[in-house]
Amino acid sequence: MARNRSIAFPAVAAAVLIAATACSSARHDTQPPPSGEFRKQTLHFATTVGPDDKTSCDVIGDLYTPVDASAAHPVPALLTTNGLGGSKEQVAMYGNYYAAHGYTVLAYSGLGQGGSGCQVYLDSPDFDGKAATRLVDFLGGVDGIAFQDAAHTLPVPAPDYVVHDKTDHDGHSGPHDPRVGMVGGSYGGAVQFAAAARDPRIDAISPMITWNDLSYALVPNGTGQLTGVSTAVPGAPKTQWMNRLSGGSTCRAGMAELCGLRDVVSGNGYPTREQVDMLRADSVASYLGRIRIPVLLIQGEQDTLFNLNEARASYDGLRAQGTETKMIWMSAGHSVLTPEPGSKVGVVDPAVNYWDARQTRWFERYLRDGDGDTGPRFAYYRNWIPFAGDPAAAYGTADNAEVGAPRTMYLSGDSRLTDDRSAVRPGNQDLTTGPGGTELSWTTAPVGTALDIAGIPKLTVRLAAEQPLNGSVADAAVVFASLYDVAADGSSALIDGLITPARITGLQDPVTISLSGLVHRIIPGHSLRLRISGSAEGFDAPSAVHRLTIAAGPEQALVLPVVGS
Template identity: 40%
Template sequence: MGRYLAPVLAGLLLLVLPGAAPAAEFSKKSLAFEVKVGPNGDQDCRIVADLYTPTGATKQDPVPAIMGTNGFGGSKDEFSKLGPSFAQRGYVFFAYSGLGFGNSGCKITLDDPDFDGKAGSQLVSFLGGTKAAEDGTKIDYVETDRPGDPRVGMIGGSYGGQIQFSIAGQDPRMDALVPQITWNDLAYSLTPNNTDLVKGVTYTTPGVSKLDWPTLFTAVGVQQGFQQAIQNQDPSHLGACPNFTDQVCQSLVTSALLGYPREDTLALLRHASVASYIAKIKIPTFLIQGQSDTLFNLNEAVATYKDLFAQGTPVKMLWRSAGHSGGSLGTRENDSTNLEKAYETRLALEWFDFYLRREGDAPALNFSFLRDWALPESGDAAPSVGATPTYPAGTDQQMFLSGTNELVGARDAVKPGTAQFAAVTGAPTGRGNGFTSAPGTADAPGTFATFTGAPLGENLDVVGIPRLTVKLSAPVHAATQGGDPGTKLVLFAKLQDVGPGGATPVLPRDQLSPVRVGDVTKPVTIDLPGISYRFKKGHQLRLVLTTSNAVNRTNNVAGPVTITADPASPNVLTVPKLGAQTGADGSGPSGTTPFSAATGAPAPQPAGSGAPRGTSRSSLPSSRRCVSRRRFTIRLRKAPKGDRHRSAVVTVNGKRARVLRRSKKTGRLRASVVLTGLPKGTFRVRVTIKTAKGRTLRAARTYRTCVPKKRR
C-alpha cells in the first residue's frame, strides 16, 4: 500500500467525472469487395463489410485498425456494438461477413487458409491503402509500418477466432491477435479422441464422432445458404451440398454413419486448423477460451498455447466462463459498449493499446482463469480471475484407483480388486459433452465403473487438465481392434463432484472426454477435460468410465470390460492442484488475483515481448500500487518540435472527464484525475491530446482503486 501523491499543483487541468458521455465520434460506411480465393486463387467471391472510422483520422494523423469477422452462422452485424466502441477509442474497425455468411458470397470452407485466409489477406490490403472496394473507396488513414503494411490486429470468437490464424499464417502484415473460443484441431473438435495424442490434441487413432454439434452447424449453414440464394439472387451458395463445399458434406455424413473420421476427413479438417501451420504464427496472440464449452474445450487452447510458447511467439491465455455451451456472466465478464468496465474486454483493449499503439503497461504474458467459486457479489468479475506467470497453474497431485470402486490418495493404500462393466451397442445413454446440459440422462446400469474418493478434508482447487492412466481388459475388442477403427473400444471418462448426503453428482461444466482405444492390451493414458473448479471440503471426487454417451457415436462392438486394481502397478488419476494465492484479491494485472507458479512450470515470457518500436508521447503515473491512486496527476510529454498541445480529452472507464482549467505557464498539459468516491475496482484511464498541427497523442493505463489504510 502506498501513500497519496502530493497535492495537485495550481494551474493543472481539473477533471471531474460526470455521467456517461461518448468518448469520441465515428462514422460508419458499408462496403463490398471482390476477392479471389482457392488453392490457385482463381475463384471469385464477394464480401460485404462495415468500416467504422474515428473522427479525426487522416492521412496526416493515421490510426491503427482492428478487424473482426463473425462466428458460425453470424455476420458483420455481430460487431454493431464492439466496432463503435473501438472507433470511439481511436481505432479504425473493419467488420466483415465471412464467406458463406451474412450476405457474403461463396460457400463455407471452415476457415481454410486457401479460401477464408486468402480472402482476409486481401482485406488487409484495403486497410493498407492498396485495394479498393467495389465502389472505388480507398483509405489512407490507417497507420502503416511501411507502404501497404497497416498496423492491424484482429478480434473475434469461434469461427471468427480461427480465421485470425488463417490470415496471420500467410500474411506477415498482421500485428496482434485476440482469438476467442476457437479450435486448435478441428478433427479433435468434431471427432475427439483423448488418447494416442501425438501433439496437443492431435491424435493417431481416429476419434469418436459427435452427433449434436455437427448436426446443428449443418442445419444453420444450409439454411443460410438457401436464404442468401433467394434473397440476394446468389447461386454461389447452392449445389449438391448447399452452402458447404462438397467435401465438407461428404465428411460430415460419413463421420456420422461410421462413428469415426476417415483419412480424407482428417485431412480436410486439419488443413483448416492452426495445429497444422502453428509454426507460421509469430505475432502476439491473446488466447481466450470458455470453460463452458463442449465444442472447443480448454484442452484446445492449451494445445495452441503450448506450441506458441515453445516456439517463442508472445502468448497470453485466459480461461473465461462463457463458451458455446453457456456460462455467460453478462457484462461482469465482457462489455461491448464499455470495454473498460469488464475484465475480458478490458484485457483485450489493453492488448491492442500496447501492441498496436504502444500505450499503457506491457501486458503480462501469463495464464489467467476465472474461479467461479470466488465471484464477487456484483460488478466486474476480475478479482475472481486467478493468474499465474505461465501455464500450467496447478501442481500434479496423484490419486489411485483401489479395489472395486475407490480413489485413494496414497499408493500404499491401494487394495486389489476389479470393476466390471460392458460395452453395448444400440441406444446411447449417459450425460455430458452436449451443446446443452441433459440432467435427466443417466448412465445405464452395467455400462460404467466408478471410483470415489473419501470426503475432502479441505477445499481442492483444480486448474488444468487432469490425466488418467489405466489398464483395461477387453477380450472381444482385443480380437477385433486390428481391423476397422469402428471395432475398437470406445470409452467416455469424466470427473464428478459428489456433495454430502448422497447429493446428485455434478459434472463440472458438463465436460467429459471421449476415447477410442487404439490397443486395449496396453495401458491407456486419457486426458480429461481441462477445468477450473473447486471441490469443496466434505465433497468427494468421483471418476467415471462409461461406454456410452447420448451425444456421441458409441461402440459398434459389444463386449465385457474390466479394470483391475493392482497395488504393484496401480492405475493413476493425476489432478493439477492450484497453488497459494500470493497477493490480495484484485491486486494482479488488470484487477486479477495472483497465484504462485506450479512446480516445474516454465519461466514466463517477458511482459510486452513482440511490441512495435516507439513509445507513447505521454506518460501516466505508475499503476503498481492501489491506495495512492485515488488521486493522481497526468504529465504529458512535450509536443513534437514546432507544435504545441491544443486540447485534451480524458476518460475513465469510457466516461469522459470535463476540463475546467488549463495551464498557461508551460507548453505542457497536466491533469488531475480524482477517483475518490468510485467503488473499489479496476479503472482504465485514457488521455487523447490534439496538437495545433492536427496530430493526435495518446496514453492509457489501468488502475486499481482500494480503501486506504487508516493512519495510526
C-alpha cells in the first residue's frame, strides 16, 4: 500500500486529559527559580518528511518561552501536539503550565491539522516522526527552520536558551542536542513513540491514551496473540468507531484509506493482509525495540478505542528490554470523558490531577536532573474509593502490573458462574454466530463481600462446531466476550462498555481469550455475568454463520485478576 496515505481520528476531550541521565550534561543548579512569566510566539517550521525526505511540509506551532530563560541560564524543553482532528490550541495548557514553571514548550499542530500542511498520517516514524525531529533540531539551535510566515520568507533564529546534552541516547555527541521531552494524548501520544524511535536526542516521553498496535485497536482479536496484543489473524472490525472516524456514509476529506478499510471490512468482515500490515507498521509494536528512553504510560480505564491491553502490551515490552517505564491507569478515556471527581480537563493542575502530578515529577527527574520520587511503578484508579482533596488516595499502587491474584470461575451447564469446581453441572449450550447471532451467559451468585477486579481477565473455552471450520479467516467463527455487573433487581450493565471479539480458525484445542482489561468493583449483593455472543453492537457482524456448542466442564473457565482478597 502506498505510503502517501492519510487517516484522522476526531478531536476528543480525552486526548487533552492528558539510566537516562547518563547522557545528560552537567546539572544546572545555578538556574534561578522561574518567575512564572513567559512569552508566546506563533511560528512556521519548514520540515522535510517521508522515507525519501522529499515531502516538504509547513508545521505551525506556538513557542512558549520563560522570560528568565537565557544562554547563561538555559532551560529544558517540551514538545507537544494534538489528538487527531485538533490543533496546537488543544495542547495550549501544557505550554501555559510548563512555561510558567521554567520549561520552553513548543506546542504544534500535527501534519494536516490545525493549520499545518501536508496530509495526516498514522503517526508514521517516516512522516510524523521526522517532522518532530525537525522541531528538535530547532530547539537544539539549528537556524533556517523557523519562520514568521507560512511561505518561509521571514526567518526566526533558533533559541540559544535550551539546555544541551553532551551526548544523545546512542552515545553520540553533537552541537544540536537539546534536553527535550514530549507529552500529549491519543494521536499526540503515539507520535512520541514515532519521534523517539527516530531521534535519540529525545530524553523522556509520557504518551497518554494511545495505541500499541493500530490493527488491534481497530480490528481486535482477543485470541492468538503473537506478542503483546498483535495477532496473526485479524479480529472483528470496530464498525462504530470506523464510521465515526471516516465520516459515516460519506467519506470525510482526506480519509480515503480509512474509508477503504471500512468498505472492505463491511463486505468481508475482516481487513486484507495489506491493510493489517499498514496499520501495524505505524504502531510502536513494530519498533518498540528502538524506544530506550524513560516512558511514563497513561491509559484510560473507560476506553473502547484504545483499551488497557494496549498500554499493558507497551509496558511489558518496554520493561522486558530494560527501558525505564511506569504506567498509570486513570479513570477516563475516549469513551467516557469525565475524569475522577475533582479533576480538571483542559488545564495542567498537579494539585487535583493525579496524572499531572506524576508527569511533572517525571519531567523534573529526566529533564532537570532531579532526584525526586517519580511515583510507583504501576497505579490504577479505583472509583469505589472515596477521597477528599488528594486523588492519589483513590489509586492502588504496586511494583508490578500483575496486581490481581487469579481467581478461577467455572462455566456450569446451568448457566452459573462458580468458583467451586465440584459444583459444575454438565450440560451443552448452543450459540449461533453471524448477523443476528445469539448469546449465552453465566452469572455468579450475589457476592457477600466486594469483588475487586484489576487487570486483564482470561477466558478459556472449548468449542465444537456443527460444521467443521476450514481454517481460513473467511470461514472463522467469531464470538464476542464481555462482563456485566448485575444488580440485585436483575438489571445489568456492561462494564465500561468493553467487548472483546475473538476470531477462531480452528477448534481442535481450547481457545483462550484475553478480555479487555478493567478496574471494577462488584459490590455486595451484585453479581458478575459473563456473556458470549455471536454478534455485538459496535462491531461488524462476521459473514460466516456457525452453530457452536459449549459443553460445561472444568476446562471452561474465566480467570479474574482479583485484588484485596
